Structure formats: C-alpha cells, structure tokens
Amino acid sequence: MIKKVLKFIGVFLLVLVILIVGLVSYFYFNQTSKIDTAMEIAGPPADRIILDGERFRDLNKNGELDPYEDFRQPVELRVEDLLSQMTVEEKAGLMFHSPAAVGSDGNFAGVFNIMNTLPLEVAILEKKMNFFNLFAVPKAELLAEWQNRVQELAERTRLGIPVTISSDPRHTTMELATIGFNIEGFSKWTEPIGLAAIGDSAFVHRFGEIAAQEYRAVGIHTALHPMADLATDPRWARINGTFGEDAELAAKLTAAYVHGFQGDSLTSSSVSTMTKHFPGGGPQDDGWDAHFRFGKDQVYPGDNFDYHLIPFEAAFEAGTSQIMPYYGVPVGQTSEEVGFAFNEEIITDLLRDSLQYEGIVCTDWGLINETTILGYPLGEIIEFAGTKNYGVENLSPVLRVKKALDAGVDQFGGESTPELVVQLVEEGSIPESRLDQSVRKLLALKFRLGLFDEPYVDVDHVSELTGTEEAIQLGYESQLRSQVLLTNQTVNGSPILPLQKGTRIYIENLDLEVASQYGQVVETVEEADVAILNLEAPKDPEMGSFAGMDLFPMGRLYYTEEELAPVMEIIRQKPTVITTYLSRPAVIPELAESASAIVANFGASNEAIFDLLFGEFNPTGKLPFEMPSSWEAVLNQKEDVPFDSEDPLFPFGYGLSYEE
Incomplete structure (x- = not known):
C-alpha cells in the first residue's frame, strides 16, 4: 500500500514538474x-x-529640425508642433502610466500585470506608452543603465518621444515601507512622518x-509623492507617509517638499511631484485603507472635509505639477457615490474650477482593469490586487475610462490599455480634442x-551624485x-537615559554588532543592568498584507495580553528601555506606566537608535500626532477631525529631552 502511495506521489510530482516547465517555457517563448x-x-x-x-x-x-526638436523654441510651440504630428494611438499611449520591472542586471524585465507581463518593447513600440513607474530596482548604477536602454528604445519610435520614469519614496531606512524601497547608493532618511516630528521646513526643502x-x-x-493626507484617524495604515494630523504643519512641510524636488520651476x-491623495486620504471609515474593498469609504462625521484640503492648497501654491486622487468614495459629499477619480464634482468642480488647479491629474493605480495571474482575476484570490473601481463596478473597463476622462483626469495610473481610449475615439464616445487637453x-x-x-x-558619474557625504x-x-x-523615569536617583557607555545590556530585536559598540551585551536579562527591547508596533497581523509583504498595518493599536506578557516579565526583572517604530499612534498605557523609558522613531537605523539611547544625541523630536490613552478613546474619535482623542496619553507636539 505504501509503495502504491509513494508511486502515486512520484507520478504526481513528475506531472507537476512537467506542467511547470511547460508553463515557463510557454511563457518565455x-x-x-x-x-x-x-x-x-x-x-x-x-x-x-x-x-x-x-x-x-x-x-x-x-x-x-522640427520646432518640437528645437530647444530654443518656447515649450508651448514645441507642444503644439508635436501634438499636430501625433496619431490617436500615440496620444492614447501617453495617457497611461504603468509599472515597469527592472532586471537585476539592469536589463528589461517587462511591464507588470503580475504574471501576464507585458514586454517593455511591446509597451513602448506597439502601445506607444512612455510613462512608467518603478518598484524594486537594483543598485543605482544598474538602474541608470536600464534607464538609458529604455530611452534608446523610445528614441526608435516614430516621433522619438522620451520616457518619463516615476517612483514612490526611495529614501527609507527600511527595505519596504508601504511601497517605499531604498536604492543601494542613495542616502537614507526618516519617513515623512519623521520629518513632521522634526518640523523644520528648511530641512525638508x-x-x-x-x-x-x-x-x-x-x-x-x-x-x-508627497502625501498631503492628514492623519486624523490613528488607525489608518498610511500615516507614516504623511506629515501628521495638523493641517498647518502639513501644509508648511508639503510646500517645502514640493519646492525642494521641483525648484521654483x-x-x-527638477523632479516633478505628484502630490497625493486628493482631496485627502486619511478619514477612512473605521480607519481601513482604500486599497482594500472593505476600506473604500471616506467619511466625514465631523463635517471637516475642507480641513483636509489645506495641505493640497499649499501644494498648488508651491506649483506641484501633478495630483493623484485617492481610491475612496467620499460618502455624503457629492451627488454620486463613486471613487474620487470617477467623480466629476471632485475633479472638475472642486479641483479644476474651485481650486483653479491646471496641472496633470493622474489616477491612483489599478482603477480600470482587473489584475490577473495567467488570465485568472487575482482580485478573486487577494483583495489587495482587485480593481479599485469603487462605485463603477458595473461599468466595463472602456466605460470606466470614459467616466474618468469625463470627470477630468489626464492619465491612468497602473494601467496599460491605451487601446480603450482609442476605442472611445473611434466609436465617437469622446472627441480627439479631449485627448489633446x-x-x-x-x-x-x-x-x-x-x-x-x-x-x-551619465552612468559613470552616478556615484558622484548619489550618497554624497552631505546627503x-x-x-x-x-x-x-x-x-x-x-518617557524617562528616574532609576536610582537619576533618569535612566542617557545610558552610560559600557552598561551591561540585554537586547531584543536589535543588531548585536551595533549594540556591542555602545554597551556590554549579555545573553540573559538576569546578567543585565538594563534591558533594551525594540518592539513591533501593534496591528492585526492578518490585515493589510499582500504576497507575504506587510504593506498596510491596520486594525488594533493596542498590544494583546499575549504580546505584552513577555515584555512585562522583563520589565519586572530589570529597568527596561522600549524603542519602537511608530507607523501609527500606538495605545501603550501599560508600557508608559511600567517601562523605564520609551523612545519612538519614525524610521531610524540601529546606529541612530543607540546614539540617542547612549547620549550621543539629545532628543528633540516632537510627536506629529496624538497618542490615545485607550482603544475606547480611539473608537470615540471622528475619522476626519484632528486632536479629538479624549485625554491623550501623549498630546500632539509632546517630546522630552535629556535636559528636562
């Protein structure tokens, strides 16, 4: 019997291998x-x-020498000359902004739709596309080589229109922070929420x-980026990309950010900025994120819609060249309950007419077509990958395109189907003049x-321009x-922090080699003078993940009893310093009362953490949001209102120093 089972398993595995090899071969050829x-x-x-x-x-x-090829001519003249030479297909291709993959060796790896990868050659030469955004990439020099190969390919199109490459944040200290990757060779900075904790607009510039x-x-x-959204609901998953919950501070830093990237013109x-997510993500119903269908609703129980516009108005004044609306549905704010990019009252009436914004409006990624894996709708397997077509689910992809164009958008993010725009023109549903706009x-x-x-x-000079000593x-x-x-409690008559060099320390979730440069690292709590614990912020582990990546921490902000138990056991034994990365405002009354000290960071290396703990730097950061005193207080907050947590554990702007 066992032999028959083993034989069956062997045959099954052989067939499976043959099938996989066949699929890979088919895909490759x-x-x-x-x-x-x-x-x-x-x-x-x-x-x-x-x-x-x-x-x-x-x-x-x-x-x-055509006018559009002559750099001595005004931009307006060059645009009109090139526009007059373009076909409908070429115009449509310009209106799609799709993810592109970069090979580990700097070669082409295609345009994403999961395993239905569109070769970059097809995207540029056949589909006439020339706006692409990047996710994971190799080191700086290899990325530069890839970029040059892309431009060489674009030069061989009929009109030689160059490619524009875009990216989410690339300067995080973490490998992945809500789709923000660092590039090997770039300088590493705190997250935007950390820049808000610094609060220095000149530094942000x-x-x-x-x-x-x-x-x-x-x-x-x-x-x-930047994200001009406001962190008025502490549960929202994307707070680390914002400048906090205070609209005036966020406005000041957003303007400085835009000026820094773009210059005065x-x-x-320059690097053009696509400020997002108009008219302000953040007031999500129950704090859920709109990347998931259960988080599609944006709500305004405090009737505070206009408060969320303040940072965007600062971005407009600073000259941001592009704007990205969010996915969500503005519940009760417009006559039609559809997502922002499909909402004419938001894009045309508010953004274009009322706020007088004349720049580019690009949708957030993936509003039109279902993401698939080998032709199977991936949204049926993983909700994160589903189409963000909120309120227009019953429309076909081509009609979704029309509705967004009618609403006033200029470009479709995360999509690669310009043929839908061509179809609309050919059937007379939209005039070619609309494309021209x-x-x-x-x-x-x-x-x-x-x-x-x-x-x-210049690939040879990349290292001279990236990761400079100043950067x-x-x-x-x-x-x-x-x-x-x-917090910084007194132990034996003195504040626990800063620690003295050579202190015997027990560490968890911190780099041993780095820690050893500051203190004497011991193996057990009993041997230590001080325990230093680096805690992961609270969240619901089953929420907000995709393909094994923890993209969007959501749900609870408090630690469960099971999570707290081992920490409290250490605290009972030895003076304990807690350090934690706060992607969201955690609810930590138990730790605030019992730990000897707590230090929050918003993206910091182990070296920076230990430099502060051991007094090489006197802390100056101030909280860019309130930290609630209880989960009940969180549940009683209104999603769109700032500073409304009853009796916060730590208020907005709070922060100690060693001199206090």
Missing part, C-alpha cells in the same frame, strides 16, 4: 515572440542635426533637493524636464532629530 514582433516596428535611432553650432536630436528622423539630485542621477523624473534638474499637459511636462533634449544619464550626514541627522523621547 510567448514573450520572446511578442518582443520580436514589436522590434520589427522599431525605427533607427535619432541622428543629430548641427545648426548654428548647436546639436539637436532628429527625433522623427525626417532630416529637418533640503531633503527634497538632495532626493531630486539622486533621482535624476539614475533617471527618475517624477516623485509619486521645472527644469532639467490631457496630452498637451503631459508633453509640456516632458519638455520642461528636458527629456526631449537629453534623456540619458548621508543629513539623512542620518534626520534619523536622530525625528526620534521622540516619550
């Missing part, structure tokens, strides 16, 4: 065939035209300048960023300045 077909369309690279001692790129390969230099060095032209050294803005952005004149980066020093300074000393 299918992709190769698509690439070969696409490359047949590619034209030659652009020649250079020498005129009056200047070099110009003959992008349309006609042997003449300098961060923007440094980040922009590092972005442009590797060929990133658009920042899919867009130039070839959006394409003018998208082309002007490329011209102002200098991409038509010089889209390539690394200021990034580390941000990690120090953003930490907040919450």
Whole structure:
C-alpha cells in the first residue's frame, strides 16, 4: 500500500514538474515572440542635426529640425508642433502610466500585470506608452543603465518621444515601507512622518533637493509623492507617509517638499511631484485603507472635509505639477457615490474650477482593469490586487475610462490599455480634442524636464551624485532629530537615559554588532543592568498584507495580553528601555506606566537608535500626532477631525529631552 502511495506521489510530482516547465517555457517563448514582433516596428535611432553650432536630436528622423526638436523654441510651440504630428494611438499611449520591472542586471524585465507581463518593447513600440513607474530596482548604477536602454528604445519610435520614469519614496531606512524601497547608493532618511516630528521646513526643502539630485542621477523624473493626507484617524495604515494630523504643519512641510524636488520651476534638474491623495486620504471609515474593498469609504462625521484640503492648497501654491486622487468614495459629499477619480464634482468642480488647479491629474493605480495571474482575476484570490473601481463596478473597463476622462483626469495610473481610449475615439464616445487637453499637459511636462533634449544619464558619474557625504550626514541627522523621547523615569536617583557607555545590556530585536559598540551585551536579562527591547508596533497581523509583504498595518493599536506578557516579565526583572517604530499612534498605557523609558522613531537605523539611547544625541523630536490613552478613546474619535482623542496619553507636539 505504501509503495502504491509513494508511486502515486512520484507520478504526481513528475506531472507537476512537467506542467511547470511547460508553463515557463510557454511563457518565455510567448514573450520572446511578442518582443520580436514589436522590434520589427522599431525605427533607427535619432541622428543629430548641427545648426548654428548647436546639436539637436532628429527625433522623427525626417532630416529637418522640427520646432518640437528645437530647444530654443518656447515649450508651448514645441507642444503644439508635436501634438499636430501625433496619431490617436500615440496620444492614447501617453495617457497611461504603468509599472515597469527592472532586471537585476539592469536589463528589461517587462511591464507588470503580475504574471501576464507585458514586454517593455511591446509597451513602448506597439502601445506607444512612455510613462512608467518603478518598484524594486537594483543598485543605482544598474538602474541608470536600464534607464538609458529604455530611452534608446523610445528614441526608435516614430516621433522619438522620451520616457518619463516615476517612483514612490526611495529614501527609507527600511527595505519596504508601504511601497517605499531604498536604492543601494542613495542616502537614507526618516519617513515623512519623521520629518513632521522634526518640523523644520528648511530641512525638508533640503531633503527634497538632495532626493531630486539622486533621482535624476539614475533617471527618475517624477516623485509619486508627497502625501498631503492628514492623519486624523490613528488607525489608518498610511500615516507614516504623511506629515501628521495638523493641517498647518502639513501644509508648511508639503510646500517645502514640493519646492525642494521641483525648484521654483521645472527644469532639467527638477523632479516633478505628484502630490497625493486628493482631496485627502486619511478619514477612512473605521480607519481601513482604500486599497482594500472593505476600506473604500471616506467619511466625514465631523463635517471637516475642507480641513483636509489645506495641505493640497499649499501644494498648488508651491506649483506641484501633478495630483493623484485617492481610491475612496467620499460618502455624503457629492451627488454620486463613486471613487474620487470617477467623480466629476471632485475633479472638475472642486479641483479644476474651485481650486483653479491646471496641472496633470493622474489616477491612483489599478482603477480600470482587473489584475490577473495567467488570465485568472487575482482580485478573486487577494483583495489587495482587485480593481479599485469603487462605485463603477458595473461599468466595463472602456466605460470606466470614459467616466474618468469625463470627470477630468489626464492619465491612468497602473494601467496599460491605451487601446480603450482609442476605442472611445473611434466609436465617437469622446472627441480627439479631449485627448489633446490631457496630452498637451503631459508633453509640456516632458519638455520642461528636458527629456526631449537629453534623456540619458551619465552612468559613470552616478556615484558622484548619489550618497554624497552631505546627503548621508543629513539623512542620518534626520534619523536622530525625528526620534521622540516619550518617557524617562528616574532609576536610582537619576533618569535612566542617557545610558552610560559600557552598561551591561540585554537586547531584543536589535543588531548585536551595533549594540556591542555602545554597551556590554549579555545573553540573559538576569546578567543585565538594563534591558533594551525594540518592539513591533501593534496591528492585526492578518490585515493589510499582500504576497507575504506587510504593506498596510491596520486594525488594533493596542498590544494583546499575549504580546505584552513577555515584555512585562522583563520589565519586572530589570529597568527596561522600549524603542519602537511608530507607523501609527500606538495605545501603550501599560508600557508608559511600567517601562523605564520609551523612545519612538519614525524610521531610524540601529546606529541612530543607540546614539540617542547612549547620549550621543539629545532628543528633540516632537510627536506629529496624538497618542490615545485607550482603544475606547480611539473608537470615540471622528475619522476626519484632528486632536479629538479624549485625554491623550501623549498630546500632539509632546517630546522630552535629556535636559528636562
């Protein structure tokens, strides 16, 4: 019997291996065939035209200097000249902004739709697309090489329209923070919520300048940030990307951020900012995030809608070139209960007409088409990957595109189906002139960023422009300045912090090698003078994850009894210092009462944490949000109202120093 079972298992595994090999082979050869077909369309690279001692790129390969190829001409003239030469397909391609994968060796890896990967050659040559955003990437030099290969491919299209590359934040101290990856070679900074804890607009402006230099060095032209959302609900998963719950502070820092990245106007050294998520994510029903269908509703029980516009108004005044609406449905705020990007009263009536915003509006990612895996709707397996088509679920993808265009958006984020726009024009559902309205803005952005004149980066000089001594020093300074000393109890007549060098320390969840440079690390609590515990912030582990990645910490803000028990046992034995990364305002009354000291950070390396604990830096950070005293207080808060936690454990702006 056992032999038969083993034989059956062996046959099953053999069939499974053959099936997997077959699928991989099919996928590989299918992709190769698509690439070969696409490359047949590619034209030659652009020649250079020498005129009056200047070099110009003959992008349309006609042997003449067209106005759009002449950098001496005004942007408006160049835009109109190029627009007059574009087909409907080329205009439609410009209106899609899709994720692109970068190979570990700097080569092409396709455009994402999970395993239905669209080869980059197909996206650029056949679909006429030229806006792409990046997720995980190799080190800086390899990314620069990839960017140049992409631009070489774009140069071989009919009109030679260059590619614009965008990215979420790239300067986190953590490998992954709500889709924010660090690039090897870039400087490392605290999160935006940490910049709010510092509260220094000049410092934020300098961060923007440094980040922009590092972005442009590797060929990133658009920042899919800042987040001008307000953290008025402490449960919301994306607080670490905001500047906290105070609208005036957030407005000041948002403006400084935009100015830092873009400068006073867009130039070839600027990075354009796509400020998000208009008209303000944050007041999510029960704190759930709109990446998930159960979090689609934005609510305003405090009738505080306008409060959330304040940071966006600052971004407009600072000249942000792009705006991204959020996914959610503004419950009770408009006559139609549909997501922001489909909502004409939000995009046209409010953003365009009332607030007079004339820049680019790009939807958040994945509103139109279902994400699939080998043709199967992934949203049926993992809710995070489902289409964010809130309120328009019954419309077909092509009609969703029409509704968003009618609402006033210019570009579709995370999508790669320009054929839907072409279909709408061909069937007469929208006029080509409607495309022109959006394409003018998208082309002007490329011209102002200098991409038509010089889209390539100097790979040999990437290391000179990224991770400079000043950038690394200021990034580390941000990690120090953003930490907040919450408690510092007296032990044996003196405050526990700062610790003395050489103190015997027991550590958990901290780097042993780093800790050993400050204290004598021991193996047991009993041997220690002080225990130092680095705690993970509270959350519901089953919520907010995708493909094994903890993207969106959601749910409870308190520790369970099971989670607290081992911590309290250590506290009972020895003076205990707690350090924790606060992605959200934790509810920690038990720890505040019993721990010897608590230090919060918003993105800090182990070195920065120990520098502060051992007195190499005197803490100066101030809380950018309230920390509630109980879960009941959280439940009694209104999602859209700031500073409404009853009797907070630590109020907004709280923070101790060693001199107090």
